[in-house]
Amino acid sequence: MSRPRIATVLTARPWESDFVMAARATSSVRIVARAYEAAQVPDDADVVIVGSEVAWVTPVLIGRWVDAGRRVIGIHPAGDAPGRQLLRAGRAHEVRPDDTGSVELVGLARLLAHQPARPATAGTVIVVTGPEGAPGRTEVSILTALTMADRQSSVLVDLDPNPSVSLRLGLAPRPDTSDLAESLHAGGAISDLIRRVGSLDVVAGSFGRGPLERTAARDIVWGLARSYDRVILDTGPWTPADDLVPLADRAIIVCDASPVGVVRTAGMTMEWMGPEPALVLNRVVPGPFDAVAEARRAVGLDPTIVLGFDPSIRLGSLTCRPPDVDRKRSFAGLAA
Amino acid sequence: MDDPLRHPDLVDLGRELRKRFAAVSSAEQEAAAAVRRRRRTLRDRLLDAEDRNDRIRVWTAAATFSGTVEAVGADHLVIATTASELTIGLDHIVGVETTR
Numbered sequence: 001m002s003r004p005r006i007a008t009v010l011t012a013r014p015w016e017s018d019f020v021m022a023a024r025a026t027s028s029v030r031i032v033a034r035a036y037e038a039a040q041v042p043d044d045a046d047v048v049i050v051g052s053e054v055a056w057v058t059p060v061l062i063g064r065w066v067d068a069g070r071r072v073i074g075i076h077p078a079g080d081a082p083g084r085q086l087l088r089a090g091r092a093h094e095v096r097p098d099d100t101g102s103v104e105l106v107g108l109a110r111l112l113a114h115q116p117a118r119p120a121t122a123g124t125v126i127v128v129t130g131p132e133g134a135p136g137r138t139e140v141s142i143l144t145a146l147t148m149a150d151r152q153s154s155v156l157v158d159l160d161p162n163p164s165v166s167l168r169l170g171l172a173p174r175p176d177t178s179d180l181a182e183s184l185h186a187g188g189a190i191s192d193l194i195r196r197v198g199s200l201d202v203v204a205g206s207f208g209r210g211p212l213e214r215t216a217a218r219d220i221v222w223g224l225a226r227s228y229d230r231v232i233l234d235t236g237p238w239t240p241a242d243d244l245v246p247l248a249d250r251a252i253i254v255c256d257a258s259p260v261g262v263v264r265t266a267g268m269t270m271e272w273m274g275p276e277p278a279l280v281l282n283r284v285v286p287g288p289f290d291a292v293a294e295a296r297r298a299v300g301l302d303p304t305i306v307l308g309f310d311p312s313i314r315l316g317s318l319t320c321r322p323p324d325v326d327r328k329r330s331f332a333g334l335a336a
Numbered sequence: 337m338d339d340p341l342r343h344p345d346l347v348d349l350g351r352e353l354r355k356r357f358a359a360v361s362s363a364e365q366e367a368a369a370a371v372r373r374r375r376r377t378l379r380d381r382l383l384d385a386e387d388r389n390d391r392i393r394v395w396t397a398a399a400t401f402s403g404t405v406e407a408v409g410a411d412h413l414v415i416a417t418t419a420s421e422l423t424i425g426l427d428h429i430v431g432v433e434t435t436r
Contacts (some may be wrong), residue, residue, distance in 0.1 A: 005387075012368040030387035036369050055361035082339070182351070186339070213358075 004113030007033040007045035009054050015075055015098040015105075019049060022102035029109055038218075045070055046113040049105070051098070052076040052083030059187045060219035062090025063226065069119035071112040073105065089187020122225040123153075125233065126334075127245050127274070130254035131264035132237040136282040136307070137254045138164055141234035142317040144252065145200055147331040152229035155194065155201040159217060159244060160236030163205020168318055169197050171204055178206040181216035184223045198320045201228070214243050221247050238268055245274035252334050253277045255299065257284040257291035257306075266298040278304040278334045285309060305330045379426060382408045385434050394424060395431035 006029045008016050016034070023029050035041045038056055041048055048070050050057050065072050074087030078097035087095045093112055096105070126148075128141040138158075142165065145156035158165035159177060166173055175193040180203055183190055194201050203220070206212055212220075221244065224231045235244050238253075245251060251274050255265040269277070279301040284291050285308065295303055305327075307313060316323055323331055341350025385392050386405035393402045394415065401424065403417040413429070415422045 010365060010368055010372065012364040016368075017372075024383055031384070032388050034372070036365065053361055054365055055358040178351075185354075186342075 003027075004029045004046045004110055005032045005042070005044060006030060006047045006049065006109050006113075007035055007041045009041070009048070009050040009057065010034045010036050011051045011054055013051055013053060013075075013077070013098055015100075015102065016049075016051065018102040019105050022106050023109075026103070026106055029106060029113070041065070043068070047071045047073060047109045049073045049075065049109065050087075050092075052080065052086045056215050057086075058185050058215060058219050059086055059090035060184050060223045061215075062087065062092055064222050066091050066093070067120040067122060067226070069117035071115065071117060073108060073112065075100070075105075085187060086185075120226075122222070123228045123231055124250060125221055125225055125231045125248045126250045126252065127233045127235055127248035128252045128254065129235045129238040129242070129245065130256075131261070131268045133264060134237070134254045134256045134261060134282070136256075136280075136313075137236065138168065138234050139313055139317040140252060140254050140280050140282070141165070141232055142168070142200075142320070143313065143323050143327075144331050144334055145230075145232040146198070146316075146320065147323060147328050148230040148232065149199040149201075150328075151332075153201075153227075154230040154232060155203065155224050155228045156232045156234065157203045157220060157224065158205030158234050159212065159220075160205055160234050161211060162236065163207055163234075165202060165234060166204035169202060169320055171195050171197065171202065173204060173207060176204045176206040176209075177212055177220055178209050178216070180220055180223075181212065184219045185216070190223060190227070200320060205234075217244060218247060240271050245272075248275055250334075251275050251277040252280060253301075254280045254282055255295060255303075257281045257289075257295075259289060259294070262291065262294050262298050265295070266300075269299050269301070277301065280305045280307065280334070282307045283309055304334055378429060378432070379408060381432060381434070382413055382426075385432075388436065390434045390436055392435070393433040394429055396424060396428045397430060 020031055023031050032045055033040055033042050048065050062072055072092040074092035074095045075098050076083030076087055078099045084095055128137055130137050145154050148154040180193045183193055194203055255261050281291055281295055281303040284306050292303055386408055391404055401415055401422055403415040406414040406416040411426055413424050
């Protein structure tokens with residue numbers, strides 16, 4: 001094996017720069033990144049060395065690295081019990097105080113890099129979104145999640161800035177996504193924070209507690225993907241700054257079957273950065289405007305599902321009843 | 337011991353304190369990144385390129401050389417090109433471009 005590839009997470013604490021200096025002096029490992037943010041940690045790093053003091057480092061993120069087959073060394077300020085707990089909750093392979101010698105840490109990194117890694121599988125993340133003003137995103141999320149729940153363990157997460165899933169399904173507003181994010185950050189259990197409606201597990205959206213932090217939303221998605229086969233996210237209206245779409249394996253765009261809706265969706269897909277989306281054309285009415293043809297032409301996507309003004313769809317999402325057999329097949333196709 | 341800030345009466349206070357701590361941590365990390373940029377030397381850049389196996393292009397007063405970094409010595413750089421190995425004194429480098 002060639003020299004191990006090590007990524008560190010940049011921190012103001014001296015252990016990180018000392019480690020890099022020791023690594024350079026011994027030349028026994030390669031420093032391939034000193035990451036300022038999570039996305040800068042390369043996929044092919046053998047070992048990640050991370051300090052618990054970094055704001056965006058959470059147990060879920062560390063667990064994600066471990067699941068991806070990277071070895072993780074966690075460093076916490078000496079005597080800082082919560083920092084140590086955070087690293088242990090993330091399942092870091094080694095947890096050391098920051099007064100550990102840098103040469104010792106280099107040796108530890110070399111040793112860990114040669115141990116076999118065991119990548120774990122994660123559930124599929126499906127994001128349901130659409131342009132501002134597209135009606136039916138939440139209905140489509142609920143019905144998609146219900147269809148999935150028949151086959152595999154599935155959870156619906158309401159990450160819409162104006163959440164309505166709990167209201168529609170008659171659930172109490174708390175616990176919500178903020179509670180779940182805090183529990184994940186503390187390395188606590190999540191089962192008490194998830195509600196069951198019929199065959200579906202649901203996490204209610206946080207209302208009136210400020211927007212969910214980017215790190216918190218990421219933790220929720222990755223944390224649930226460890227426990228469920230399917231994680232369905234109702235994200236609300238899409239914006240170019242959307243942080244959730246890049247986390248998804250699949251995407252569903254809901255488009256209003258009106259000229260304005262098609263134009264808005266076409267504008268959205270021009271800036272789209274994410275998995276190739278499936279298109280749901282909603283509220284199609286018979287008339288001179290051929291929404292299916294116009295969606296194909298303007299958006300460039302063949303609608304996977306075409307929905308008319310059907311009260312049974314709304315009723316199904318309100319009562320948590322799965323769609324009928326034919327429609328179920330269509331909804332199953334959304335995540336195929 | 338359980339975190340006392342998880343007590344139902346103190347949950348909001350705990351959340352606010354954690355938010356402030358995260359803001360301070362982020363500011364510290366930003367400062368660390370700035371310090372790193374300011375202190376980094378040309379040799380550090382070349383060592384980064386060697387460790388990451390980046391392709392580099394090096395300008396001297398007389399010519400331009402491209403390849404991967406084979407080694408970074410105390411006062412020189414060795415670039416592996418398709419045909420040969422080239423040693424350049426660090427003092428003679430006027431510019432470096434790296435590509436991943």
